[in-house]
Amino acid sequence: MLGTASAVPTRQRNHNGYFLRWGAQGILFDPGEGTQQQMLCSGLSANDITRVCITHFHGDHCLGLPGVIQRIARDGVTHEVEIAYPAAGEAFFEKLRWASEFVPTSVVVPRPLSGPAPAPFGEPLVTALPLRHSIPVYGYRVEEPERVHMRAGALAAKGVTGPPVGELKERGALTLPDGETLYLDDYCVREPGRSFAIVMDTGWCDEAIALARGVDLLLIEATFLSSESELAAKYRHLTARQAGEIAAEAGVRKMVLTHFSERYTAGGFERFGEEAAREFSGDIVVASDLDRVSFPAR
Ligand SMILES: [Zn+2]
Numbered sequence: 001m002l003g004t005a006s007a008v009p010t011r012q013r014n015h016n017g018y019f020l021r022w023g024a025q026g027i028l029f030d031p032g033e034g035t036q037q038q039m040l041c042s043g044l045s046a047n048d049i050t051r052v053c054i055t056h057f058h059g060d061h062c063l064g065l066p067g068v069i070q071r072i073a074r075d076g077v078t079h080e081v082e083i084a085y086p087a088a089g090e091a092f093f094e095k096l097r098w099a100s101e102f103v104p105t106s107v108v109v110p111r112p113l114s115g116p117a118p119a120p121f122g123e124p125l126v127t128a129l130p131l132r133h134s135i136p137v138y139g140y141r142v143e144e145p146e147r148v149h150m151r152a153g154a155l156a157a158k159g160v161t162g163p164p165v166g167e168l169k170e171r172g173a174l175t176l177p178d179g180e181t182l183y184l185d186d187y188c189v190r191e192p193g194r195s196f197a198i199v200m201d202t203g204w205c206d207e208a209i210a211l212a213r214g215v216d217l218l219l220i221e222a223t224f225l226s227s228e229s230e231l232a233a234k235y236r237h238l239t240a241r242q243a244g245e246i247a248a249e250a251g252v253r254k255m256v257l258t259h260f261s262e263r264y265t266a267g268g269f270e271r272f273g274e275e276a277a278r279e280f281s282g283d284i285v286v287a288s289d290l291d292r293v294s295f296p297a298r
Helices: 035-041 065-074 087-097 152-157 163-171 206-212 226-234 240-250 270-277
Strands: 018-022 025-029 051-053 081-086 108-113 125-130 138-143 147-150 173-175 181-183 188-191 195-199 217-221 254-258 283-286
Touching (some): 018 195, 035 065, 051 125, 065 087, 081 087, 081 138, 125 206, 138 206, 163 173, 195 206, 206 217, 206 240, 217 240, 226 240, 254 270
Parallel strands (some): 025 051, 051 081, 081 108, 217 254
Antiparallel strands (some): 018 025, 138 195, 147 188, 173 181
């Protein structure tokens, strides 16, 4: 959690910024102002970033991008860093990318996204869906493919070992010399891949639920408490309670609340968790800057 404030940072909360560590990959979401400094405090270097995803071009979600790009250039990062963002904000992306003088790098690869269902991309696979805000916003879902574990014992009992096991896994069926056909689903256990979703700056919408469907970990904005639900509706943001509803409806395992309005500076952030818990019975984290949140154990 590099930053957990909304439009206005506070003494305790930096502008947005979230770094998802995924095996050897590192996906940076919404680098707001101060992201370089927060990365430093989190023990992250420019070299750790393999992909950047921008949800939208409000300043609290992107004003740190120039620093991050220039740091990638300065540090001589050699791997490709693809940057996904709403194509509607192309002009802002270009300004941020070339915000000041620096020796450019060729590793930055823009990936503008458009339409209601952009093609999934990358490894791990990233899916983007438009959310509902005052300007174009995409939420993102990251997931790995499901794992298929073969039931070796049951197959051995049928005399199936070695290469035919791989054949069954690949083709979905295997016919034995005696004519019997075995079907993959009878001889395997399917384990869904790990999944993550980020839902930022949106009013209630079905796409938020679609992105979050069944994920292990959902990072979601909760700008307001229910006492400010009129403001939330007016500015197309979520209350903590609505975030809890989305998590419950999507069947997520663990949720992280963030993007808190500066009006709550006085503290009492546990109220966000309490509100979400009225709707969602799973694990809830109320994010603070520099927190590390782990995926729930399988
Ligand atoms: Zn915001």
